[in-house]
Amino acid sequence: MDYEAIGLKAGLEIHQQLDTEEKLFCHCPTVLRDIKERNSEFHRFLRATVSELGEMDRAAEEEMMAQRRFTYYAYDTTCLVEDDEEPPAPLNNEALEIALTIAKLFGMTPVEEVHTMRKLVIDGSNTTGFQRTALVALHGRLPGGCRLDSICLEEEAAQRVDDRTFSLDRLGIPLVEISTAPCLRTPEEVQEVAEYIGMVLRSTGRVKRGIGTIRQDINISIRGGARVEIKGVQELDLIADAVKGEVKRQLALLAIKDELLSRRAAVMEEFRDVTPLFSETGSKILKKAPCILAVFLQEFGGLVGREIQPGRRLGSELADYAKKCGVGGIFHTDELPAYGISEGEISRLRVELRASEGDCIVLVAGERERAECAARQVMKRAKLALVGIPEETRRMLGEGESTAYLRPLPGAARMYPETDVFPVRLTPPEWEAIEVPELLSVRAERFVRDLGLDPAVARQIAYSDRIGLFEAAVSEGIRPSVAARTLASTLRELKRDGIKVDGIGDREILELFRMVESGRLAKEAIPSVLKSMAGGKSLEDAIQEVAPPMTEEGLEALIDRIVRERESFVRERGRRALGPLMGVVMAEARGRVDGKVIASMLGRAIDRITGGDERRLNTEGKRIDENA
Amino acid sequence: MMRALSGSRVRCRVGDQDLEGVYITEREGRAVVKLSSGYNIGIDIARLEVIGPSPETVLPLARIEQDPDLPECSIISTGGTIASRIDYRTGAVTSQFSAEDILRAIPELTSIARYNAIQVSTILSENMNIAIWQRLAHAIHDEIERGVRGVIVMHGTDTMAFTASAISFMVPAPVPIVFVGAQRSADRPSSDSAMNAICSAVAAVSGLGEVSVVMHDTTSDDRCAIHRATRVRKMHTSRRDAFQSIGIPPLGYVEYPSLKMTLSSGVVRRGERALSLQTEMEPRCALLLFAPGMPPDILEGYHGMKGLVISGTGLGHVGSDWVPVIRELIDGGTHVVMTSQCLHGRVCDRVYDTGRDLLAAGVIEGEDLLPEVALVKLSWILGREEGPEEVSRLMQQSLRGEICRRSIHGL
Structure with missing residues (x-):
């Protein structure tokens, strides 16, 4: 693949946990716990603010609010700050110092005053509904010419236990977020730079090690495509593949767009209730659904089922959007009949919607409100297919190249000041005093x-x-x-x-x-x-x-025995028996005595048998001339 | 050069690169600038270059419809923030007081009642005083007289219990008067303000007939407790469930999000009390916490006071060297009421000598009154009565459920 020709631009955001005594905004230790050790749990709702859900309609907004009851696990190593029951402590100075050390290693410029911000995150992973984050330094250099944009000090989010349950042990562990400019041009370069940044981080000796302590987000776009962020790639080896996979996806989606436009494809503005058509269906999902809605995608036929990544189709993208409303997925006519839905049902569906073979019909099923929300989401994503590629945050699926939709890319709009934490002034002498460790x-x-x-x-x-x-x-x-x-x-x-x-x-x-x-x-x-x-x-x-200690007498006796048992061999070989016998003695002495001592003693024992040389041996078992 | 105003677009140099951002404010000689990434940084103000004004962004506001078929409630604000809006351009958080703004932030309220919003003051609750209590009492009285089904008072939590108990004495009413606040600011997605407000609205239209405080019952968003205004205390600096009923169980609970409400058997019901208004209060009253070894001449500062509540040790004691000075205070016309710093339990000055000496000096036993409630009550009584016997009698009689006749087992 000629990545220059397709205009690949990629950047990295690397999140690395810091190995500090205490968390970023409280005095709890930065230790992870087994969820079985939790000593209490509590429940909270998070309320979306207008701008975060601005694009959703009121019904969907309320639906989502009703669903947002989160459970949190607390431990004897967490406190009221993690519970969002106490204002934060001042910014952890140890963490700031590590962040500044890293900044200095990359040749960055520190800001004059560090201001802690609140970045809205309402997926439940932060009890507050925001993540505290502070910009520490700007503009660094990387070998190969790419630049670093910034380094931020952030609090780690709570660990997700399941869909709506989070464990508070991880919440508040300090981490640095290092962002490169979008100046990486090949998948391999992205991986190499990630590796280099990881090496620099570890050079401080003050970052956490092990699975999950470093996460890479990759920003990728190609010419005519859109910026897409792939979240939380944990293994370095997967980075190049993730970039390749996203390039593949964007190229495939652009090709689909071109074909849709040439076909004059369109998304019908209304969805249709087709519940009665499936009253006798063999599909278990449709059978038990109180409401089945059909979205009519004119001239989309064949394209919804076209593969865009291994195991992923345009249909998967539609399904990802629909799942945001709490439905399990979608059916589309490109993949039907299947899943218990019969040929006859498809024909009746096409007649009902006056759809031809060139069209695609998407079915969503569930409670009426959910189904309507899902139908609107499918229409929204289908319309985007006519425009190009939506800016999105996506997540890796397993270890392959494929990804799934998480949420729209957040903008700068979701930040506001953390008024409970004082700004920290960074003076030139303090910056000078930061020691730079050896890489x-x-x-x-x-x-x-x-x-x-x-x-x-x-x-x-x-x-x-x-x-x-x-x-x-x-x-x-x-x-x-x-x-x-x-x-x-x-x-x-x-x-x-x-x-x-x-x-x-x-x-x-x-x-x-x-x-x-x-x-x-x-x-x-x-x-x-x-x-x-x-x-x-x-x-x-x-x-x-x-290796119980062996006395000199004990060793002497052992060597004597071994030499006497092999007397004829010793007589025959003389001093040349030393080598073979060393192994025998060593095996018995089992590392209790240093080899040099054994060699010296063994040499003397051989000499006693051969009646030879009583002269002393040096530690190598070679003769030393006493007169020398 | 143009002066930077909040919202101006500015340019500044960091290291060897120029950055653009929005000027927010000045703090201790340093400019706070919001970069295009959304991050704020502090920077030497002299190094800023103003490029021009930044475009105003106007958020389209959803229209709020109130259901005319629902009962009417009043929301009276004193400065506690139940709703706020963030300006993402500058990061500024502004408190919202109009009914529309509150309902836009907490749309669930519209399915419980329709609302009329009144703002009595915009103060931090530690700056609350008798004059504002009196204004608040008048506003509440007028709304109830107008026929509202209930009143919700939004109040900062620090002194909410004081205000709520003052209103209990000033405005006996046939309808619920519900105080509500938030321990976590309303601008954060995790704020307790919305749930507390929703539960307070449920209480305000309910069959309750007394002044109460409605706040989180636990750290979870599972239910709110309804506390009697004269038996509630803020028992934690920051937790959501800081408000606790002392000496009695809560009056009831509102489950969340089902909004199912339960009331205990001993509550005053809607319609039981007639509406009246008695707002006079004696301002020259004080509350003093005794500590071992505190020199008695401290009390000289209280000469001329009309009332003094002492938060004494244990059963209601002070050092014996205080007794003669307290006697002088009482002889000089100060009404002295004894309460206990234990908070839980009843004062009894008949057990030990010091207590008997205090009684002989004329100290009024404050029963199981919470010290703060005793102060508010004493101040309110002294607004109308001066006779020592009448003051003593009223102080020891429960007027608004502030004294428990029995100390209940198991609380």
Whole structure:
């Protein structure tokens, strides 16, 4: 696909949770909870304001209001601020400092005074009915020439448990929203820039990690198309596909528009009640529906059923709009007869509406008010198909390229000041004092250069959660190779085997490194000790279990036994028996003693048997000439 | 250069780029500018360049039709905000007081009654005073005399209980007088104002016949409680269910959104009381909370007062060194009423020596009166009576349900 030719323009909005002690506008911890731990729940309605529902008619508005009874789960880690029962605390300074650090990393300009705003969100995910958000800095640079527009500090929304139930643990966790200009030109570039921004964010060491802690929204348009925002792409690998999928959709919809116009297609202004036509229907949905309405789409035949994305048709777009009124979906004649609706019923429907084969009829069913609302929504979306592509917010469907309609794109119109939070002045000295951390990419290069790590390992370490531990270990003299191997490979392998190593603290691992470095424990024992610690043992107990300390006498006796059992082999090979015997001793000593000590002792034992050389061996088991 | 006015389009430089936006206001030498993204930022006012005026956007307002077949109610506003509108161009929130504006914001009200809106004052409720109570009492009286089925008073929540109990004494009436407010401002989608207003309208057309406060019963939008004006207290600074009945159960409930209403058996019913108006109040009255160790000479500041309500410890005590000074106050013509800072329970100054000494000094036992209600009542009684015995008798007699004859088990 020649993306330049079709005029692809894309931008990113990246939302990253910050790892602060407290939430953005209250003093609750930023921890997520299991919903089973909730200690109370309550119910609220949110009322739409005029401008938010300006386009809906009165009946629909009231219908939607009646539906908006939300349930919220509260915990012993949430407070009255999340409940919208107490005014917000002042803007969290720690979060602001992290946002400024990120801004500085991107070369942005801070605003002189940060003003917290209320952005109306009435889907229930915020108990207040708005999300608090503040613009912190503007105009950043990205490698490759694209620009950053802004960075905002926002409160995270409540986690949706089901349709109308939300969990308050997540509400209020600070997050930064970073918006690029619409200057990305290919799907791959969008993905690369998202990856780069993610790397910069993690370089601060002060952002949350794990599923759901970073979300990417992608803004996409093509020439002749419209700006569409795809919400909440959680995996980097899906970004390029999401862009490709949206391009495909917009191209298909533009082609449909052209064909509709050439056919002189039209949407009939009235819908028709056709309930009696289906009194004997085999369709369970229609049979139990109190009201069935038909929308007549003249000359739309064949196009409503045409695929625009994998598994998605123009009909799916009509259905998405209809579902806003609480109906389960729609039927359209491009896909009928099916679902229990017979050929005969379709014919009677066509006769009743005086429709020809070239027309499409859409059926919506349900309570009368809902059905009427849905019919109007279908007409609205069908009319938009004649104009082009509506500006929309959409959501990803699974892991493919396809998306579904969420809501119209919001404008700047839904913002007003959060008067309960004072503005925060940012002075030049405060900005100067913000320390810029080393980028993870730069850090990885440094590990290759200064510590001699393999580039892939260096990158793994630099990007890992244990980077702080690695730096601390190396700085106190732990061998980089031991630390890197443990952190980049051992932990990962154990995790892959289903061992819960995430619970082992950095401090314990550092202490483990110290044991190895001092010779108390062999590095070969690290995996077993970690495994035991993951099972809940303390470091001391784990070592005791895996590698109980061995006295010098004990080791001496072990080596003596092994050498005597293989006396003939030793006599035959002499000092060359050292290598093979090392493995045997090591297997028995099970990492309790450092290899160097074993080698030295084993060398002496061999010498005793061969009657040979009583001269001392160095730690490598090589001879040292005493006279030398 | 043109001066920036609220709504002017302005340009300013941030870093190496020019930004355009709308000038909102000045705050401490700094301009607040709304950028095209909708965000406000603060910026040095000297760095603004005015480009021109921004176009006015006029929201098309829906027409409001009132049903002439429904009973008429009056909505009287004192400054509490039940409806407001946001100007998204500047972000300004304006309070709405006309009946049309209130009904546009809360259309559900139109199916309960038709309304006539009156504005008595536009004050923050902490600035409420006797003069405004009196104006409010006259307005309520006139509306009831005109024949309305009920009166809704919109009031800031901080002093709503004081005003409601003052109106209880000033305007005995055959119809419901319902006070309502909001703990969350009306401009937010989660505001409790709409539900409280709707429930208050249900109460205003109901069979109730006394002054009440209608507010959220719990943190949920599930039901409102109807509280007796003389037994209600704001017990939380910010929660929706801040208003609690003390010493009695609520008069009733209005379920939401079904609007099903239930009334308890002990309520005063519509038509039981005749309409009258007695608005005189003695302004030289005070309420004093005693704390251990408080020097008795503090009371010297109360010489010349007509009435003093003391919120004493426990059963109704103050330090014994206060007793002689209180005696002097009473001898000087001040009526002193004892209440308890426990809020729950009844004063009894016959149990311990200090109490007996207070009684001997002439202190009136305030029964289970809430301290604030005792103050309002004392001020109202002293507006008409001065004789110590008559004042004492009236203070200890329940006139508007403010005193419970029995302390009910289980509350």
